[in-house]
Amino acid sequence: MRLLLLNPNTTAAVTDLLLAAARTVAAPGTELIPATAPRGVPYIATRAEAVLGGAVALEMLAEAEGLDGAIVAAFGDPGLGGARELFDFPVVGMAEAAMLTACMLGRRFSIVTFAQALEPWYAEAVEWNGLSGRCAAIRCLDGAFRDIAEVQEEKEALLVDLAARTVAEDRADVVILAGAPLAGLAARVADRVPVPLVDGVQAAVKQAEALVSLRSRKATAGSYRRPAPKPSLGLPPSLARRISHG
Amino acid sequence: MRLLLLNPNTTAAVTDLLLAAARTVAAPGTELIPATAPRGVPYIATRAEAVLGGAVALEMLAEAEGLDGAIVAAFGDPGLGGARELFDFPVVGMAEAAMLTACMLGRRFSIVTFAQALEPWYAEAVEWNGLSGRCAAIRCLDGAFRDIAEVQEEKEALLVDLAARTVAEDRADVVILAGAPLAGLAARVADRVPVPLVDGVQAAVKQAEALVSLRSRKATAGSYRRPAPKPSLGLPPSLARRISHG
Amino acid sequence: MRLLLLNPNTTAAVTDLLLAAARTVAAPGTELIPATAPRGVPYIATRAEAVLGGAVALEMLAEAEGLDGAIVAAFGDPGLGGARELFDFPVVGMAEAAMLTACMLGRRFSIVTFAQALEPWYAEAVEWNGLSGRCAAIRCLDGAFRDIAEVQEEKEALLVDLAARTVAEDRADVVILAGAPLAGLAARVADRVPVPLVDGVQAAVKQAEALVSLRSRKATAGSYRRPAPKPSLGLPPSLARRISHG
Amino acid sequence: MRLLLLNPNTTAAVTDLLLAAARTVAAPGTELIPATAPRGVPYIATRAEAVLGGAVALEMLAEAEGLDGAIVAAFGDPGLGGARELFDFPVVGMAEAAMLTACMLGRRFSIVTFAQALEPWYAEAVEWNGLSGRCAAIRCLDGAFRDIAEVQEEKEALLVDLAARTVAEDRADVVILAGAPLAGLAARVADRVPVPLVDGVQAAVKQAEALVSLRSRKATAGSYRRPAPKPSLGLPPSLARRISHG
Amino acid sequence: MRLLLLNPNTTAAVTDLLLAAARTVAAPGTELIPATAPRGVPYIATRAEAVLGGAVALEMLAEAEGLDGAIVAAFGDPGLGGARELFDFPVVGMAEAAMLTACMLGRRFSIVTFAQALEPWYAEAVEWNGLSGRCAAIRCLDGAFRDIAEVQEEKEALLVDLAARTVAEDRADVVILAGAPLAGLAARVADRVPVPLVDGVQAAVKQAEALVSLRSRKATAGSYRRPAPKPSLGLPPSLARRISHG
Amino acid sequence: MRLLLLNPNTTAAVTDLLLAAARTVAAPGTELIPATAPRGVPYIATRAEAVLGGAVALEMLAEAEGLDGAIVAAFGDPGLGGARELFDFPVVGMAEAAMLTACMLGRRFSIVTFAQALEPWYAEAVEWNGLSGRCAAIRCLDGAFRDIAEVQEEKEALLVDLAARTVAEDRADVVILAGAPLAGLAARVADRVPVPLVDGVQAAVKQAEALVSLRSRKATAGSYRRPAPKPSLGLPPSLARRISHG
Known part of the structure; x- marks a missing residue:
């Protein structure tokens, strides 16, 4: 296909x-x-x-x-x-695909991403899908980044840490690493976060x-x-x- | 201003x-x-x-x-x-303005408009505003119309009837006549519907x-x-x- | 009128x-x-x-x-x-007027006031209006105050600080300074809070x-x-x- | 006590x-x-x-x-x-007592009463209790009545019929006969409605x-x-x- | 009976x-x-x-x-x-009985229990009862315990402290001491928590x-x-x- | 796999x-x-x-x-x-799989099945998944059936009719033919219902x-x-x- x-x-x-x-x-x-x-x-x-x-x-x-x-x-x-x-x-x-997939991996998912600016847009996506009740939190890094195409390497440790924190503090069962620039990151860090990770494009x-x-x-x-x-x-x-x- | x-x-x-x-x-x-x-x-x-x-x-x-x-x-x-x-x-x-204004005129508002095609878009507008709990119904006429700029005259009687029906059947306290092509209609028919009408642009x-x-x-x-x-x-x-x- | x-x-x-x-x-x-x-x-x-x-x-x-x-x-x-x-x-x-107005200035509003005792009543007002989904938080100062008619001067700095904190911590886009005794305060402190303030009576x-x-x-x-x-x-x-x- | x-x-x-x-x-x-x-x-x-x-x-x-x-x-x-x-x-x-009791007798309750005028007030009571998700419908008779103290006798057959209809049409599991003037009616008509009835004062x-x-x-x-x-x-x-x- | x-x-x-x-x-x-x-x-x-x-x-x-x-x-x-x-x-x-009873003692209840493992199951019970809007928080102790039949004595002080904290931090009006092994504890500690306690089996x-x-x-x-x-x-x-x- | x-x-x-x-x-x-x-x-x-x-x-x-x-x-x-x-x-x-899949095919799904007895259980499944906001209706045939393994043939015309009705009356964008005994039916009748059908097991x-x-x-x-x-x-x-x- x-x-x-x-x-x-x-x-x-x-x-x-x-x-x-x-x-x-x-x-x-x-x-x-x-x-x-x-x-x-x-x-x-x-x-x-x-x-x-x-x-x-x-x-x-x-x-x-x-x-x-x-x-x-x-x-x-x-x-x-x-x-x-x-x-x-x-x-x-x-x-949509990331959230619906996450719903089969946990009761509540968190969305983790690399920039605060994305939060309102992502929040509206959760609401548009009618999934607010399944969303534990949207968590965003707050510093600047150098290059959008390399932000996932630059921020890898911080993103892993943020994912771990949303599990501990927001009771998320599954974490979506959100944003096109993070495509592929989940596979690389899966064993460093204690719940399933969802890669949006996958x-x-x-x-x-x-x-x-x-x-x-x-x-x-x-x-x-x-x-x-x-x-x-x-x-x-x-x-x-x-x-x-x- | x-x-x-x-x-x-x-x-x-x-x-x-x-x-x-x-x-x-x-x-x-x-x-x-x-x-x-x-x-x-x-x-x-x-x-x-x-x-x-x-x-x-x-x-x-x-x-x-x-x-x-x-x-x-x-x-x-x-x-x-x-x-x-x-x-x-x-x-x-x-x-947004029509719905928020309607909230001060009644417990629940209905949205009445001239074409079925508009319903999904309007429904998303209600949800985006977080006002689903205040919306009694969205009611749409279902026939075709001749001219978008004259649809309010063409459909006037049907729209009045639909407004009256949503009051009776959906327990609306106030009715929004929705859609730019209906601008000005509310004033003309206000005394034929038993609840306040809201004109969106006004x-x-x-x-x-x-x-x-x-x-x-x-x-x-x-x-x-x-x-x-x-x-x-x-x-x-x-x-x-x-x-x-x- | x-x-x-x-x-x-x-x-x-x-x-x-x-x-x-x-x-x-x-x-x-x-x-x-x-x-x-x-x-x-x-x-x-x-x-x-x-x-x-x-x-x-x-x-x-x-x-x-x-x-x-x-x-x-x-x-x-x-x-x-x-x-x-x-x-x-x-x-x-x-x-009602403050909250509906706030809805046109931001996605989520916070309500900030001068006494803990007000919280339950305000919380019921939010629910009665069906606006819980738009309310980021209700935040109240917790100390005593001297004179109801002068509480806005007495607590000005604390209220500004609380407004700033609800923006940062609760992700409020707009802050309502609530309670009749705070009437007029918003105009005086607007440039010290980074989001729009709503004055209830205005x-x-x-x-x-x-x-x-x-x-x-x-x-x-x-x-x-x-x-x-x-x-x-x-x-x-x-x-x-x-x-x-x- | x-x-x-x-x-x-x-x-x-x-x-x-x-x-x-x-x-x-x-x-x-x-x-x-x-x-x-x-x-x-x-x-x-x-x-x-x-x-x-x-x-x-x-x-x-x-x-x-x-x-x-x-x-x-x-x-x-x-x-x-x-x-x-x-x-x-x-x-x-x-x-409150009627609704909370009803929650132990069925998944969703209906409220049945003798006058349309009561509906908005009852609807606000359901919302105030946070029980909208458990309420199948509020159904009211629409005719006039002669004497508030005898309305339960006057309307008995109509109320039984309305209770039966809300079971069939609104999928109620239990029916509250609401309003002080209906006190005592439930016991008298319990065997004519196919689900449990709740008498408010009881x-x-x-x-x-x-x-x-x-x-x-x-x-x-x-x-x-x-x-x-x-x-x-x-x-x-x-x-x-x-x-x-x- | x-x-x-x-x-x-x-x-x-x-x-x-x-x-x-x-x-x-x-x-x-x-x-x-x-x-x-x-x-x-x-x-x-x-x-x-x-x-x-x-x-x-x-x-x-x-x-x-x-x-x-x-x-x-x-x-x-x-x-x-x-x-x-x-x-x-x-x-x-x-x-169910504990939560519905709690609803008559306060606007929002918290559920306090002795083990983290219980949280998801209790959360689903709250949702199943349609009472999420009345639930301030579910709070669980996180250490191990020695003997299920004596956990209420072993953890008494910690549970009292957790109850007090959910009142202060989550704005609970009433606290349910949840879990069969805590049966009877509420009566013993009622005067050490500033809101009503609900004992589930009672x-x-x-x-x-x-x-x-x-x-x-x-x-x-x-x-x-x-x-x-x-x-x-x-x-x-x-x-x-x-x-x-x- | x-x-x-x-x-x-x-x-x-x-x-x-x-x-x-x-x-x-x-x-x-x-x-x-x-x-x-x-x-x-x-x-x-x-x-x-x-x-x-x-x-x-x-x-x-x-x-x-x-x-x-x-x-x-x-x-x-x-x-x-x-x-x-x-x-x-x-x-x-x-x-779960049927509903989440349906969410990508329409704004609201209906669930159609062959027996009234199934409705409460299915309704709880919708709620457990937090998808009540996406569910237009649950519609069930009400007659008896002869053989559970052949109910899909016996009721085919009635189920197609019910699916069409929920599209027209409940504004469903997609219909789930629910219940293990209906497995395989969707493919057979897809061209007789004007919206996508979802087969649960598929x-x-x-x-x-x-x-x-x-x-x-x-x-x-x-x-x-x-x-x-x-x-x-x-x-x-x-x-x-x-x-x-x-």
């Missing part, structure tokens, strides 16, 4: 991290097609940036062809709801594979049915075509 | 409806500056369209100058959270005036502080400048 | 504080009519005192004449629900003005319709008349 | 109904002391009336002497929180007996500790004394 | 503790029939052990005869829902007495009706008989 | 249905090991039967050897929490494969760590060994 691995930020090195982590768990028949946002910010960290990233994500999905499924690979899932309306193949968000790959394998049909009713065709103004042609059903 | 009345869809006739309804309640010193989205769809009805509308709304806000406040005048409040981060003046959403004008009058400061901490400056790629210059704090 | 500024406690000096703070934000055409409870306690701090204050508030409202709206100016809103049933003009509670004035401007009708159905007329025994004449619809 | 059976409305015939129903389940050593409100309304049905009833209830409690416990015998529990603060013996509310008697038997101490900390002593103005002497700790 | 006091763990000394504490509050006419699990673990502390204890509890109930009611006397209430389906007399759980005795006195009927509809008769394989004869309605 | 497909009821024909449906979606390298409960009831439909099924499930898991993962294949997930504590490999419940196979692929570690902290070793009395040897860590 062909899965678009859509990075809605503009940093190709982060796409590379995502792809490397994704490949270690992908099934033999899974082809991962990486894509990096052509415009936007180097890493999405706020609601404002997520709004812009969501619009770019829809365009990137409209551009792609021959997909069996797609992964919106930014924790926070920009544009996910809209993508699920517009496209006929399954689309999975990295935050969870997303397995969930996307699961949905494709289950061959669920596209809804023609309910809130994710295809919207009625509509004219548009000034949108990229592929997206305009999809909105007008052309 | 100068308030941007930002219509994130592309239909100027809807902007006109919004402006007319807004003016009837605006305070003497309030100057309303109408703006219609330069790109997007004629009316926003789905999550996908809201994502696109949110991005356009941020651009429109970045273009405007000399504002004391702004109103995102689509029920569903596309881009509101992001706008609140990026800009230093108060920004109010039409759904509520938004009064709430924006209230916030400006209260002279609240821009946060420098918390989840609506200004994001750290950041480079960007391919964004409209005014928005890029704001993101890079230029 | 004529707004009753109803202080349900017996301390006229607190009414003066409320009036002074209210006037700085009231619109040009707003006439504020102060009233102090003729019986009860010097300041309401507990559920028991709120019950008594609620009954007095209803009597005071029944006594007043020619009103366009009213403000129940004790944080905790004693008697608010009952007032909304009995009277035909809008009635706004200070806690929020209530703007919300009452908004409701009056929106000219919402009195409900004849739903939970705030006028109760059916009923005889009564031993109540003050004006209130008895209102209950019997005379 | 001596239990005050406090009827916060002014209808002595309703007090008689309450007393008769209470006696059939009271333990041998329980002495029930009936009291009827000296002022207020013939039956409490709205938030406004409940505010007045709550104030009267506190006065009645302050007047009584030599009590081991008390029952606030109006469904809606006017003044309960305040009573629990001010007095050293256990005070139980009829709504549940309250057993819960009050339970609390007295368990000899729980009066809190000196937490939200039901005795409030700090305070002067007051214009209150009945016994209540003023209690508030000033005299 | 005859009440089975069912200890679903295998330690007879714990049954003795339960019985002693229960007798001090039982009404004169209450006969308490103690029973200790014939198989299982010495004390139930985890979800796995609770599953096994639940199955044993159903068998023990099926074996007993001539009962008017029963108490499942392990905090966590193993098998309670199933018992309520299968048997015609009232069955009360110790956790609360359960009073609640079981209340339910029996109220003579509620067995449901023939709703979720606690008797299940349809069904064959079974390999179950103890008395339980098999009950399942097949023989 | 070797996955135990554990049917906690005693009907081998249902195990066959489960296995057949599971195989059509299992990955090439997945070996499914079917097991039928050696004691219990022919199909689990109530809380009481689930308690018994949970105990048997733990025994069956303790008996199995060489597993990489396991599926508790009764909708309601008897014993799941306990299994997750006791065993070192991932264990997935059929209800979802569980994909989720179990996902967890095994992600190689999550066994927790040594948090609520799913292995319980401390403990003696036991009268349990099957393999389970006793596991509880005593032998």
